[in-house]
Amino acid sequence: MKLALYLPNFRDRVTVSELEELTALAEELDFDSVWTLDRIVVPEASDRQELQYPFGMMEAFPPALPVAARGGWLQGWPLIPWLAAKTTKVRIGMSITDTPYRAPGVLAAELATVDQLSNGRLNVGVGSGWMPEEFAAASASHIFPKRHKHVRETLEIMEGIWTNELFEYHGEFADFDKCGFGAKPVQKPRPPIFFSGLKDPKRSANRIAKYNLEGWIGIQDTPEELTEWRGPIQRELEELGKPDAMDNLELCSMYWFLITDEETDQAPAGKASNILVGTAAQITDNLKRLKEAGLTMPLLWPPFQSIVDVPVSKTLDDMKQLKEEILPQVEAM
Numbered sequence: 262m263k264l265a266l267y268l269p270n271f272r273d274r275v276t277v278s279e280l281e282e283l284t285a286l287a288e289e290l291d292f293d294s295v296w297t298l299d300r301i302v303v304p305e306a307s308d309r310q311e312l313q314y315p316f317g318m319m320e321a322f323p324p325a326l327p328v329a330a331r332g333g334w335l336q337g338w339p340l341i342p343w344l345a346a347k348t349t350k351v352r353i354g355m356s357i358t359d360t361p362y363r364a365p366g367v368l369a370a371e372l373a374t375v376d377q378l379s380n381g382r383l384n385v386g387v388g389s390g391w392m393p394e395e396f397a398a399a400s401a402s403h404i405f406p407k408r409h410k411h412v413r414e415t416l417e418i419m420e421g422i423w424t425n426e427l428f429e430y431h432g433e434f435a436d437f438d439k440c441g442f443g444a445k446p447v448q449k450p451r452p453p454i455f456f457s458g459l460k461d462p463k464r465s466a467n468r469i470a471k472y473n474l475e476g477w478i479g480i481q482d483t484p485e486e487l488t489e490w491r492g493p494i495q496r497e498l499e500e501l502g503k504p505d506a507m508d509n510l511e512l513c514s515m516y517w518f519l520i521t522d523e524e525t526d527q528a529p530a531g532k533a534s535n536i537l538v539g540t541a542a543q544i545t546d547n548l549k550r551l552k553e554a555g556l557t558m559p560l561l562w563p564p565f566q567s568i569v570d571v572p573v574s575k576t577l578d579d580m581k582q583l584k585e586e587i588l589p590q591v592e593a594m
Contacts, residue, residue, distance in 0.1 A: 264561065273329050517562050
């Protein structure tokens with residue numbers, strides 16, 4: 262099982278030096294990758310729990326974000342080239358880049374340059390976004406009803422720009438004649454692409470097969486959810502003539518991560534379950550269950566300070582304990 266760090270750039274209070282400490286330790290401990298979070302705005306309506314949809318459109322959460330509108334969080338995208346300069350081994354990525362907030366051709370060209378800056382260590386995460394208020398702030402309200410199509414066009418444009426000297430595209434969200442977009446990615450034929458967790462196995466299988474995607478990223482997925490997802494999608498892939506695609510897919514999920522002294526309530530609570538929040542023994546047991554269910558890489562997400570006041574020093578200690586004491590037990594199963 263690989264380990265990934267989900268940087269807490271989305272917090273009421275966070276400093277660049279704290280992110281630098283976390284990143285340096287992830288590289289020192291040979292984590293596979295470090296990821297940032299894409300968040301453009303926190304609407305003031307969120308503070309009143311009055312967003313149009315709950316967090317991530319998931320019923321387990323309130324119609325609010327876990328960070329205050331006046332919070333001092335850091336944008337995820339500018340951190341990506343910074344991470345490329347600050348590291349030499351660990352892979353880097355943003356989970357998930359909401360494509361409707363970016364022009365597809367510009368995004369593809371900039372990602373190619375970042376892959377050059379990192380000497381071929383970029384992971385590309387893509388998703389459609391979920392918050393109408395954020396679409397409005399990004400001047401993309403007109404895309405919200407068709408946001409999934411925007412993701413599809415972006416994937417096609419990325420592939421075309423990254424693998425052709427000149428490329429043209431004529432779609433709904435991008436329409437341009439043959440152009441050159443500069444340097445190609447170091448990784449050939451392109452950087453690996455991860456997509457956000459669609460729960461419809463048929464749609465997921467079609468996307469994996471059509472675009473040859475390398476990874477899937479969910480959030481707070483239980484072993485039962487991972488098992489329920491893998492079976493149907495495997496059958497769909499077999500029908501599409503790509504039975505081995507699942508074996509090569511990086512199956513990931515974002516988990517709030519905190520090692521506690523006292524046992525936590527592990528009763529199922531949907532996306533709010535304490536999967537990787539608990540004692541070392543509880544986390545070891547859950548990681549074993551997740552590995553058995555097919556998880557290949559958890560993205561470890563330090564708790565939001567607005568929920569639990571967890572200093573970065575505590576997360577650094579937890580990362581060391583996970584890598585040095587817990588993971589060997591999981592790998593030995």
